[in-house]
Amino acid sequence: MLINKNAQMGEKRPQHELIARCGVKRMEQVQVFAPRGHAETSAAASQHRAEKITVSVDADLLQCCVCSGPLTTPLFQCTKGHISCSECCTDGGMNDECECLMCREPETATRCRAMERVLAGLSMPCAFRQHGCAETIAYASKQLHEASCGYAPCHCPIPGCVGYAGNARSSLSDHVMVDHHDVHHTRVRPGCLTPLRMRAFEQARLLLLGHGHRLAEFLLVVGRDVPSGRSLSLVGLMGEEFEDCKYRIEVVGKNGVLALSGQATRVQRLARPYQAGAFLFVPDAVWESFQLDTPVFIHLK
Structure with missing residues (x-):
């Protein structure tokens, strides 16, 4: 993990790139907001806005340890580091505390608010960008967007047809005729x-x-x-x-x-x-x- 720390206190910080890699795995490009220096006074800090940096993140880091699906808040983490999403939390999750379903032991997991803040700042391109979608969406809205994206691959009812690449103007009728x-x-x-x-x-x-x-x-x-x-x-x-x-x-x-x-x-x-x-x-x-x-x-x- 490499982090550029050459920026001096009070000076404008250059754009950083942080790369996390584990073997050869699929990577997702996201954008996050990074705060300014910790020693700035409140008066000086109010004059600065959070700057965007581009980060390459292993896609596995954004998956729930229990169901392997995308992380959705609220998030919980046990003492062994297992992070689970809202779908995999027990009823006790309403009290900011639940059982870790990954450990399968009487071990308590607590709200992982730091990771929740990271997810809240993530944005990424649509998975169908190769078909023409130019949208950049918040991570929390990724599944909802892709479910209704006008550029999503479309299916055909005719047996044996693999479907066609969708776009905002294509229709099933056009596909059948062409x-x-x-x-x-x-x-x-x-x-x-x-x-x-x-x-x-x-x-x-x-x-x-x-x-x-x-x-x-x-x-x-x-x-x-x-x-x-x-x-x-x-x-x-x-x-x-x-x-x-x-x-x-x-x-x-x-x-x-x-x-x-x-x-x-x-x-x-x-x-x-x-x-x-x-x-x-x-x-x-x-x-x-x-x-x-x-x-x-x-x-x-």
């Missing part, structure tokens, strides 16, 4: 039962609902996430006037009709892997019983 040229399109008239004639290998079908230029886009997803069959689900992509659109999916087999009715949900972006709220289960015996195409019908209104 990156999935092999997805067939079918125009659907509102209130009419439309045959789709889906091939056995199809993983999705783009449905265009409406007349002329007033179109709403829906994606019929054919998933293989169920054993011995397929799951058919519907995702709304665009068209606010069709936000409350109701649908009915039918698959006609030799022994009867499989059907699912529901209300389509419009999706702008998928921040998490796609999970259908409702789907129609079609056994492989039904889906693969047709040589050319499977008789799938869609009704939207």
Whole structure:
């Protein structure tokens, strides 16, 4: 650990860089506020503001010793140096004292207010800066920001797709139109039962609902996430006037009709892997019983 101590009392302090390293580990760049010299008088100190310095910190130092998650206040530290976050504190933490869950011994941990002050002064760039986000956020707000960041990588409901790099202007609809040229399109008239004639290998079908230029886009997803069959689900992509659109999916087999009715949900972006709220289960015996195409019908209104 190297600290520059060449600054003289009362003189302006240069910017310092402190580097903490333990082996070869991932490092996070943060900013903290450093106070001025200790011997300054109160009158002189009031004329100075805390200056920013850039610090490189091992990311492991900002993790809870118990859950290995990011430290969140209040923080507690036992006599052996274990620091735990608020999620890993016992009920006694409300009295600034709790049991150390890392030691698993009757050892008392107390509030680590010094580390709480360090966390309060930390700021760091967004984890999605390589995708275009230029925000620098407080450490305490990092998880909240990244959960709603417009540049976070986005997921795609089409099976086998790894998703796409998100940005403030991209949408799931744009991704499907640009990156999935092999997805067939079918125009659907509102209130009419439309045959789709889906091939056995199809993983999705783009449905265009409406007349002329007033179109709403829906994606019929054919998933293989169920054993011995397929799951058919519907995702709304665009068209606010069709936000409350109701649908009915039918698959006609030799022994009867499989059907699912529901209300389509419009999706702008998928921040998490796609999970259908409702789907129609079609056994492989039904889906693969047709040589050319499977008789799938869609009704939207």
